[in-house]
Amino acid sequence: MSKEGFLPIGKVVNAHGIHGAIKVYSYSKSFSAFETGNTLYFKNDSDSTASCYRVKWSAPHSRFALVLFEGIDSRSLAHSLKGYEIFIEKAKLPELEEKTYYWDDIIGLNVYTTDGDLLGKVESIIQTGSNDVYIVKNEEKEVLIPALESVVLDIDLDQKTMKVQLPEGL
Numbered sequence: 719m720s721k722e723g724f725l726p727i728g729k730v731v732n733a734h735g736i737h738g739a740i741k742v743y744s745y746s747k748s749f750s751a752f753e754t755g756n757t758l759y760f761k762n763d764s765d766s767t768a769s770c771y772r773v774k775w776s777a778p779h780s781r782f783a784l785v786l787f788e789g790i791d792s793r794s795l796a797h798s799l800k801g802y803e804i805f806i807e808k809a810k811l812p813e814l815e816e817k818t819y820y821w822d823d824i825i826g827l828n829v830y831t832t833d834g835d836l837l838g839k840v841e842s843i844i845q846t847g848s849n850d851v852y853i854v855k856n857e858e859k860e861v862l863i864p865a866l867e868s869v870v871l872d873i874d875l876d877q878k879t880m881k882v883q884l885p886e887g888l
Contacts, residue, residue: 724759724805725822727751733796734784739775740796742783742804745821751806752776752783759805768805819873821850827880829854829863832871837861840880852880 728742728751742752751758754773761768771787778784790796814820821843829837829852838856843865850865863869863882872881 723808725808725811725820726803727758727806728783728804730760730799730802730804731782732800733793736793737786738790738792738796739784739786740790740799741779742785743781744783749776749778749783750812752785756806756810758787759807760799760802761805762802817867817873819875823875824852824873824880827873827875827878829861829880829882832881832883837863837882 726745728744728746731741731743733739734741744752752773754775756773757770758773759768759770771789773785774788775786776783790799811820824843825840827840829840831837836856838854838859838861840852841855841860842853844851844853844862852863852865852870854861854863861884863884868883869885870880870882873879
């Protein structure tokens with residue numbers, strides 16, 4: 719599965735119940751990817767191929783989603799998928815609002831200051847209550863950059879760059 723065409727949306731945490739439902743840790747606040755009828759792809763690190771299943775039923779459950787898939791009809795089959803990552807085709811995702819991005823698109827961007835200095839690459843993202851925080855690393859240090867419009871001035875996905883105006887003290 720190439721990163722270009724698919725987006726990771728969650729990870730199977732465990733089986734739920736006796737009819738094959740799966741408890742999924744969702745990477746997103748929205749559970750729209752788990753809507754009935756969506757086809758999702760399952761893959762783990764030790765398997766080079768992906769399996770696909772259609773969502774039969776889903777319900778939010780705290781930070782998790784409970785999902786029943788067509789073709790997964792027993793607890794043992796559901797349990798065998800524990801640890802698998804779940805993907806959706808990017809083409810099936812809803813259009814984002816302007817200046818809104820999927821985390822998968824942000825991770826890996828080269829981050830530059832307004833002076834043109836390279837700070838490093840976005841390695842990961844921390845979700846906080848008020849705004850996300852980008853963890854930017856280079857060989858020497860790590861910088862935490864708040865994902866605020868006043869700080870992140872420009873994101874160019876084609877050039878794989880982000881331009882930032884660091885606040886005083888960073």
